[in-house]
Amino acid sequence: MLQTVGEWLNGTEATVLLVVLALATLGTATLFVIGVVGYRRRGTTTYLLVAVALGLLVARSLVGFGTAMGMVPMPAHHLIEHGSDFAVATLILYALYRSGAPSPTT
Amino acid sequence: MTTVRRDLHRHVESNPGVHFNELTRDLDIATGQAQYHLDRLLDGGRLATERLRGRTHYFPSGYDPIERRTLALLRRETVREIIVYALEHGEPSAAKLAAELDVARSTVSWHVSTLVDAGLAEKRYDAQGRTHIALTHPSKTEAMLTEVKPSLPDKLVDRFTRLVDASFPD
Numbered sequence: 001m002l003q004t005v006g007e008w009l010n011g012t013e014a015t016v017l018l019v020v021l022a023l024a025t026l027g028t029a030t031l032f033v034i035g036v037v038g039y040r041r042r043g044t045t046t047y048l049l050v051a052v053a054l055g056l057l058v059a060r061s062l063v064g065f066g067t068a069m070g071m072v073p074m075p076a077h078h079l080i081e082h083g084s085d086f087a088v089a090t091l092i093l094y095a096l097y098r099s100g101a102p103s104p105t106t
Numbered sequence: 107m108t109t110v111r112r113d114l115h116r117h118v119e120s121n122p123g124v125h126f127n128e129l130t131r132d133l134d135i136a137t138g139q140a141q142y143h144l145d146r147l148l149d150g151g152r153l154a155t156e157r158l159r160g161r162t163h164y165f166p167s168g169y170d171p172i173e174r175r176t177l178a179l180l181r182r183e184t185v186r187e188i189i190v191y192a193l194e195h196g197e198p199s200a201a202k203l204a205a206e207l208d209v210a211r212s213t214v215s216w217h218v219s220t221l222v223d224a225g226l227a228e229k230r231y232d233a234q235g236r237t238h239i240a241l242t243h244p245s246k247t248e249a250m251l252t253e254v255k256p257s258l259p260d261k262l263v264d265r266f267t268r269l270v271d272a273s274f275p276d
Contacts, residue, residue: 034262034263034266035266037263038263038266038267038270040160041159041160041263041267042216042267046270046274046276047267047270050270050274095274096273096274098274099273099274099275099276100275100276
């Protein structure tokens with residue numbers, strides 16, 4: 001597998017990076033599945049926003065793999081990764097904004 | 107009976123109220139194959155189902171509908187805590203449940219409507235107009251507490267929804 005990595009990586013770096021990417025994919029994918037099940041249960045906009053944000057984290061890991069394997073060029077990698085950071089931040093901020101001020105319970 | 111069908115039947119017998127995704131995951135069977143064999147077992151009257159909040163739970167024959175819905179909900183962590191609290195403290199108010207279990211009011215309200223829809227609890231209102239939760243079959247419910255426990259994936263989803271409900275109040 002190490003022959004297929006991008007030219008900017010040496011053997012040791014590639015191994016460490018692929019292990020980290022595998023762990024990141026496993027973790028974010030588990031969270032995303034939980035997020036989707038949560039959204040399917042509740043069906044509210046808040047749950048949708050959180051699930052999409054978690055989905056973007058999975059996408060980041062997959063793009064990381066693409067770059068490590070030499071399939072996604074570096075400029076595209078940075079654009080997608082930081083673009084998705086912006087999207088995640090916006091989604092969560094919007095979820096916080098629309099949750100509104102506390103109201104007295106009856 | 108095929109091996110797959112026998113395995114499915116056995117797994118449901120030892121895990122009454124197991125839901126479809128859990129069955130396919132635990133036994134590592136493809137969705138279509140599991141669905142086919144479960145349908146045959148249902149047609150033959152060897153299994154029964156209950157559909158609660160979008161999930162289909164499977165039971166061996168011999169449980170009545172109230173028992174089936176009780177078992178299904180006792181497999182979900184938060185609603186189980188609400189049931190246990192209501193068993194120990196009579197008819198708690200929704201506000202008291204939220205405070206004592208340290209969950210958002212929206213979490214309590216969602217799970218209480220699940221209990222009410224399932225016919226396992228009813229809402230009562232006191233003189234101040236506060237909502238109280240009364241279990242409709244407390245002794246039956248108590249007897250079933252030890253039969254099932256929430257699985258790890260169910261606990262994770264429940265904890266996730268409690269976190270989201272608490273972080274993003276309606």
